[in-house]
Amino acid sequence: MDTPIEVLNRVFGYDSFREGQQEIIEHVVKGGDALVLMPTGGGKSLCYQIPALVRPGVGVVISPLIALMQDQVDALRALGVRAGFLNSTQGIDERQAVEAAFVGGELDLLYLAPERLRVDSTLRLLARGDISLFAIDEAHCVSQWGHDFRPDYLALSGLHERWPEVPRIALTATATPATHAEISSRLGLDQARHFVAGFDRPNIHYRITAKSEPKRQLLEFLRTEHPGDAGIVYCLSRSSVEKIAEFLADNGIPAVPYHAGLDAATRAAHQSRFLREDGLIVVATIAFGMGIDKPDVRFVAHLDLPKSVEGYYQETGRAGRDGLPATAWMAYGLQDVVQHRRLALEGDEAHRRRQVLHLDAMLALCETAGCRRVMLLDYFGQQLDKPCGNCDTCQAPPESWDATVPAQKVLSTVLRLFRERRQKFGVGQIVDILLGKKTAKVLQHGHDSLKVFGVGTELGNTEWHGVVRQLLAQGLLAVEPAHGALVLTDASADVLRGQREVRLRRDAPRPARSRPSGGGGSARPAVELPAEAAPVFERLRAWRAATAKEQGVPAYVIFHDATLREIATLAPSSLAELGKVSGVGENKLAKYGEQVLEALAS
């Protein structure tokens, strides 16, 4: 029998374990139960795949992501692992073949959709085979909030009663203490060993920029930092998803939309193109992305504010799973704050309180002058001993300024409108009054006779919007749910009375251009290669694309970008040398080795 490290080297072609993997794998190999919290891209799959290969019997993997099972199984087969799946998309012949292989002990791994476990025939089938372990992927699906799969996942606790001697390993990237506790108790894993990996994703560069012209900002970001790269652009609404996808396509950037309003066939086609093609962008609502384990997503861009830090972390975590540099970029502005403050006022009391907490944490992340990564990790209860050096605030520390007087001007305008006129207005009107603009609306309401009319010409329109945004974020100002009118809060009074200083961060006049390592303004990819290796890499990519197409699998199933880059850089001249490259295991070496050497020699 192979040891875990031998399986890692031989089958997967990797040299060493990542943080946490070895301990988890050894624990499960010995028959222990485990609950694993590891960030997206941390390497959770190996934590059950290797034990399944080492222990006798078939590893049964429960995964809700039916649409991805085929790809997961293809990726394993490409490594020479005997894998199969059972879900509702299959024909009867295929299902019977997989069942026979399972019973006959001819599988290493069997992927199962959770709803299968509620069917008696599945349980009878499982009873006829020899099971090495149960892996419960995306284990946060048992949690109470907002998941479709919950009833099926609750049935999972029954597995342990039927197969008490089979070890169980539950895995998730959702890490807050509340979710952790809930998974543990609902899956009956309180006695299991809990593994909590570091949540840092050092290769992801975080950047949050003030939103002025989102489309232009997005375009500039893509053109200067990620030309030709695959990535995800998140928007809040279906209509903005459609618009942005069209806008990118019009500008010559390959992009497709994805949201719950599209029919299932279109969604599946767009997802499949994203996985299979190089350099495609998906513009999506948060309906997209769970379980997408495409390793070479080079950026995740948010054009609207995520609802919570957890959401932000999950979504940005989809970038850079292969460990190569990737960017999490977000443009965020006043309207985001207004909209979220309004949304946060819907629903029952408990819901509202939760929403407000989530939103405040998210806003604090956006407005911080400190290291974004430090703050993110702190949210998950983890410490970083020093600023990361790979986020926007570390690289260009924002200036803060004393905005007490401008804040007083905004607040007193809101106050006067209400006191003197019994009126409430949104940000546009307030700023027009401060700037002394005689617009039709200003004249119609006689706002040019207010004492504050024209007292704010020291700042421009954009700056005033920035001030209002930050006052909202700090709770020094509030919005009314119905019309988005600005109103004072309890804290406003202290500012108006001069008893509280207001410090704001200065928004960069233009979005920061690119991170220092990227340099210059010219178009260049996020991950650079030595000059002589670049054309070789392109040749290898072309070979990979053709091979993937021929086999009907995503390109990364053949080799990851990281592996191709290493091959291009090292230029191995023999199979033995090629076999040393990370990501080239026994099976792939046998299958593609000669072809790769040929592509290198040509």
Ligand code: ADP
């Ligand atoms: P997760 O499920 O935690 O998001 P995956 O299991 O998909 O992460 O792993 C992320 C990527 O890292 C995959 O492409 C995987 O092949 C790679 N990977 C995992 N473990 C290692 C390792 N020990 N060495 C090199 N690459 C690894």
Ligand code: ZN
């Ligand atoms: Zn930082």
